Amino acid sequence: MASNNTSIPLVYAIWIPFLLFFGSMQLCLCFGGNSSTSGSCTEKERKVLLSVQKGIYDAHKWLSWNGKDCCRWKGVGCDAMTGHVVELDLHYPYPYDVEDPYDERRPNKSEVSPSLLDLRHLKHLDLSMNYFGDDPIPNFIGSFANLEYLNLSNAGFGGTIPHQLGNLSDLLYLDLSSNSRYGSLDVDDLGWLAQIRSLQHLDMTNVDLSKASNWIHVINILPSLSILHLSRATLSRLPSTLPHVNFTSLTTLDLSGNNFASSIPGWLFNLSSLEHLDLGLNQFHGNIPLAIRSLKKLLVLDLSNNSFSGDIPETVWSLKRLRSIDLSGNKISGPGYTRNCGESQKLGILGPQRKQYQG
Structure with a gap:
């Protein structure tokens, strides 16, 4: 013992x-990766960050980068094991009206420093809400092999989106949206997007896609895509058939403000995971398809400002999860605007005069 x-x-x-x-x-x-708690940064990357800061309008005021450990700086996140910078959030923090080019609160011109490329371990980059004076998106942004999050929304970039973004094969989130009066982006071909197979969130609102005749076929190659915003993207053709619908993970689809001038294609009702569908302001015509009953998970449906006619099909009211529907600005006739969807559920409905009703 x-x-x-x-x-x-x-x-x-x-x-x-x-x-x-x-x-x-x-x-x-x-x-690791938390911007407030991480290991000491390398001296080289610290100097790079200071160089990048100089190009961002008024950044010295709202970032307050002091001290030697850049991993503790606002908007900076480092890998806790290596100390390398993996997150850089330089979005302009002060509110202003992105739709008003004369808003005095709008930031002055910024520049993307080429030294940014020296932060080669970046996984997260946010330059949104700055103003880059209609400069093109730098090609070298496509060189960040580890990037998973890229937000360039409302940042005043202009010109053609570089194909090099297709090299960001690990990207999960891509936001290139803008207000049309604040930067003007376009694409000459969307083929580069097909290389980003992991993409889950894509917003190209107000990007001119009129030359991207292959847009739907490229989108159809992205099996992980969950959220897609292509509002006001100058699209005019929505094919009536697709040989195979591959992007069935979509939960949000916003195609509002384009000019399809057709009936809703049948393949769209194969997107059975949809929860939010916005097809407003597109000159769709004909009856609301009976096949809408296939979208059983739908919560929000916007078909406003089109040329739909006829009665609201009974299949709409069979969507038990539906919470909101906008049918204003159509030629729909017959009763039904105040009808409930599902048992003991309230449904917000906007009828022809855009009046809000509760069932």
Whole structure:
């Protein structure tokens, strides 16, 4: 028994240091990528960040980058193990009206420093709400091989979107949206997008896609896409058939403000995961298709400002999860605007005069 009593401290002596070391590693991994808690940055990347800051309008006022450890700077996140900068959030923080080019609160011109490319471990980059004076999106942004999040929305970039963005094969989130009076982006071909197979969120609102005749076929190649905004994208053709619908993970589809001038194609009702569907302001015509009953997960449906006619089909009212429907600005006749969807559920409905009703 004596030998057993002395062996217990020996076991603890061996295992406790190991458990403490392993626990500290777990802590390190848990906090990696958090901009407020991470390891010390490298001196080279610290200098790069200061160089990038100089190109961003008034950034010295709202970033307040002080101290030697850049991993503790606002908007900067580092890998806790290596100290490399993996997150950079430089979005302009002050509110202004993006639709008003004369808003005095709008930031003055910024520039993207080429030294940004030296932050080659970046996974997250946000330059939104700045103003880059209609300069083109730099080609070198397509060189960030680890990038998973890219937000350039309402940043005043102009010209053709560079094909090099297709090199961002790990990208999950891409926002290139803008107000048409604040930067003007276009594409000459959307083929580069097909290389980003992991993409889950895409917003190209107000990007001119009129030359991208292959747009729907490219989108159809992205099996993980969940959210798609192509509002006011100068699209005029929505094919009536697709050989195979591959992007069935979509939960949000916004095609509003284009000019399709056709009936709603049948393949759209194969997108059975849709929760939010906006087809407003598109000159769609004909009856609301009976096949809409296939969209059983739909919560919000906007068919406003088209040329639909006839009665609202009974299949609309069979959508038990539907919470809101906008049918204003159509030629729909017959009763039904105040009818409930589902049992004991309230449905907000906008009728021909855009009046809000509750069932």
